[in-house]
Amino acid sequence: MTMTEQITTLEATWLSVSEFTQVAGLRQTDVVALVEVGVLKPIGQTQSDWSFDSEAMTLARRLRRIREDLELDLDVHALALGFRLLERISELESALNRAQVIQLQVRG
Numbered sequence: 001m002t003m004t005e006q007i008t009t010l011e012a013t014w015l016s017v018s019e020f021t022q023v024a025g026l027r028q029t030d031v032v033a034l035v036e037v038g039v040l041k042p043i044g045q046t047q048s049d050w051s052f053d054s055e056a057m058t059l060a061r062r063l064r065r066i067r068e069d070l071e072l073d074l075d076v077h078a079l080a081l082g083f084r085l086l087e088r089i090s091e092l093e094s095a096l097n098r099a100q101v102i103q104l105q106v107r108g
Contacts, residue, residue, distance in 0.1 A: 030079075
C-alpha cells in the first residue's frame with residue numbers, strides 16, 4: 001500500500017485508542033492526558049469506546065513533531081500549552097494577513 005493510499009484510508013477511518021497511539025506515535029497515557037485537557041476530542045463516552053478521526057491524527061502528529069523537534073520529553077500539559085500557543089499565533093497571523101488584504105483593497 002502506498003503512502004497516499006494509507007493516508008486516504010486513514011482519512012476515511014475512525015481509529016480506536018490503541019490504533020491511534022500506534023499510528024500517531026504517542027503513548028497511550030499521552031493520548032489520555034491530551035483528551036483530558038481538551039486538545040484531542042474523540043467520539044465515545046469511555047476510553048474503551050473512543051474513536052479518533054483524521055483531524056485528530058493530524059493534530060497528534062503535529063504534537064509528536066513538536067516534541068521530537070525540541071528533543072525534549074515534554075510533559076503532555078506543556079506540550080498541549082505549546083500547541084495552543086502555536087495555534088493562536090497562526091490565528092493571529094491569518095487575521096493580520098486578512099487585515100492587510102482589506103487595507104490594500106481600500107487603498108486601491
